[in-house]
Amino acid sequence: MAADEIERHPSDNWAVLTFETEQSFEAWLDAHHADEPGLWVKFAKAGRGIASIRLPEAIDIAMCFGWVDSKMHKYDEDYYVLRYQPRRPKSTWSARNKQLAERLIAAGRMRPSGLAQVKAAKADGRWDGA
Numbered sequence: 001m002a003a004d005e006i007e008r009h010p011s012d013n014w015a016v017l018t019f020e021t022e023q024s025f026e027a028w029l030d031a032h033h034a035d036e037p038g039l040w041v042k043f044a045k046a047g048r049g050i051a052s053i054r055l056p057e058a059i060d061i062a063m064c065f066g067w068v069d070s071k072m073h074k075y076d077e078d079y080y081v082l083r084y085q086p087r088r089p090k091s092t093w094s095a096r097n098k099q100l101a102e103r104l105i106a107a108g109r110m111r112p113s114g115l116a117q118v119k120a121a122k123a124d125g126r127w128d129g130a
Contacts, residue, residue: 009040009081016081018042019058020051026061033065033113038085048078055082063100064109066117087117093126 007016017039019025025041044052059069062084068091071083101118104110110118121127
C-alpha cells in the first residue's frame with residue numbers, strides 16, 4: 001500500500017493499521033518507532049474469524065520500543081482501535097508499566113529506545129514516583 005493510500009485517523013491523522021501477527025507489529029515499530037508520532041492499531045473483535053494481533057502482546061511489543069498505549073475505541077463491527085505513541089519525556093510510569101518493563105528487560109526483549117525511556121525515568125525520579 002502506498003503512503004498516500006494508508007488510512008488515517010480523523011483525530012490526529014495518524015496511520016490506522018492492522019497487524020495479523022506479533023512479528024508484523026514488531027517489524028513496523030522496528031522500522032518506524034523513531035520517526036512516527038504514533039499510530040492506531042486495529043484489533044479484531046472476538047469471534048469474528050479475523051487474524052489479528054492480540055492486545056497483551058501488542059502492549060508488550062510497544063513497551064519494548066518505549067511506546068505506550070491509550071484510548072481504545074470502537075472502530076466498526078469487526079474492530080476496535082487502540083492508539084500507540086512514544087512515551088512522552090515527562091510522562092508518569094504506572095506500577096503496571098514498571099512491572100512490564102522490568103519483565104521485558106529480564107527477558108532480554110527491550111530495545112535501546114525502550115531502555116532509554118526506563119533510564120530517563122529512573123534518572124529524573126519518575127520511576128520511583130509510581
